[in-house]
Amino acid sequence: MKNKFIFILAFLMLSAFPLQAQNKLNYRVSYELTYKLDSTDLESSKSEVMWLFANNDSSLFISRGAALKDSISVNVNIADIGSERWKSKMEAAKTEFEYRIFKNKSENKLGYGIKLMDDKLYYSQDIDKIKWDIHADAKKIAGYNAQKATTSFAGRDYIAWFTSEIPLTDGPYKFAGLPGLILELQDTEAEYVFKFAGFEELANPLEYEIFPEKYKEVKKKELLDLVETYEKDPISYVNNYVGEGGKVIRIGLEGEEKKDYLRKHRAELAKKNNSIELEK
Numbered sequence: 001m002k003n004k005f006i007f008i009l010a011f012l013m014l015s016a017f018p019l020q021a022q023n024k025l026n027y028r029v030s031y032e033l034t035y036k037l038d039s040t041d042l043e044s045s046k047s048e049v050m051w052l053f054a055n056n057d058s059s060l061f062i063s064r065g066a067a068l069k070d071s072i073s074v075n076v077n078i079a080d081i082g083s084e085r086w087k088s089k090m091e092a093a094k095t096e097f098e099y100r101i102f103k104n105k106s107e108n109k110l111g112y113g114i115k116l117m118d119d120k121l122y123y124s125q126d127i128d129k130i131k132w133d134i135h136a137d138a139k140k141i142a143g144y145n146a147q148k149a150t151t152s153f154a155g156r157d158y159i160a161w162f163t164s165e166i167p168l169t170d171g172p173y174k175f176a177g178l179p180g181l182i183l184e185l186q187d188t189e190a191e192y193v194f195k196f197a198g199f200e201e202l203a204n205p206l207e208y209e210i211f212p213e214k215y216k217e218v219k220k221k222e223l224l225d226l227v228e229t230y231e232k233d234p235i236s237y238v239n240n241y242v243g244e245g246g247k248v249i250r251i252g253l254e255g256e257e258k259k260d261y262l263r264k265h266r267a268e269l270a271k272k273n274n275s276i277e278l279e280k
Contacts, residue, residue, distance in 0.1 A: 024205040025053035025060060029181065030198040031172050036191045037096065039274040048095060049197065050172060058210045059103045059170050065095025096272075101174055102210050103127060110174055113215050114223065116230055117237075120212065123220040127176050129153075132160075134178070141183045142196055149178055155278030156187040166199055173276065192276050224280060231269055233262065 029052040036045050049064040102111040105127060113122035130153050137148035139161065146161040153174070160171070164180035171182030172194040183196040230237045 023055065023058045023208055023210050025055050025058065025208055026202050026205040027054050027168060028052065028200050028202055028206075029054065029166075029168070029170075029196070031194045032197045033097075033172070034193045034195070035096075035276075037274050038271040041271070042191070046096070048097065050097070050194070052170060052172060053202075053206045053208065054168050054170050055205075056167065056169075057104070057106050059101075059168075059176075060206070060208050060210070061101035061103075061173060062099075063095040063097040065093050066098055066100070068093040069095070102212075103170065103176060104210050105169070105176070109211070110176075111211055111215075111217075112174070112220075112223075113212075114227065116226060119226075120215040121218050121223050121226070122211070122215045123218060123223050124211075125174075125220075127174075130175060130177055132178055144183060146183050147180075151175075154276070154280075156189070156192075156276070158185060158187050160185045191274060220280070232266070234265070235262070 031050045031052070032047055033050045034045050034047045036042050038044065051062055051064055051067060053060045053062075098114055100111075100113040100122075102113060102122070103109075108127050109124055110127045110129075111122040111124045113120065115121075130151055132149045132151050135148040135150065139146055139148075141161055141163070144163040144165045146163045149160045149162060151158050151160070158175075160175065160178065160182050161184040162171070162178045162180040162182045166181040168181040169179060170176045171178070172185055175182055175185055181199075182194075184194065186193040
């Protein structure tokens, strides 16, 4: 069964695409995200590195794992698939966060994008949907002078610390709109905590098409429903999927083998019940 799912991963890699250059994102901000996905076990936490690629007007927020996966897909060597080298690369590209957050500040537009097989989809909302209260409290973070701000968003209350000493007005995930770069952000229950881990000006800016043409805009509910359908039964989703040009793929799990996989898969899925957005 493991080999079959290596093949699935290979298919997903090969269905990705290089994006046409439109925006040169010349800065990269690194955050360490500590998160608690299972509301029944809040004593346990995990962490991932998240990246914000940005310029003064646009940005892309993505997990390091998802970025590595994109790089693998662009530079894939067919002969490598299934090898130890391939498995090592795929291990490094593991992530709980497959989404991309696109921001275009001049248009006050934010997009939440995700790939499902060959389908690249996103929904959009206004950046200024998040309203901030700025406070007088101040502290130093990694040598930068930072100021406190608070907000409520999607069912959680947040505390942020931002600095005007870095030439960006942006932040992790969907958060932006402060007069500076958000260095730290956490909800008041400390279930999602973003901590500043580095800032650099890139010698070779990331060329990225903000709101990529190959991503189709859909309603938020439609996208979330599709993701839920996929997550509940990825085997049936893949087996019933018809891609561009009639492309199909078949996962040969049937009977008890399929039932056993789905039992384990759904048990793991049940532990991922504490999304960053409590209100959809």
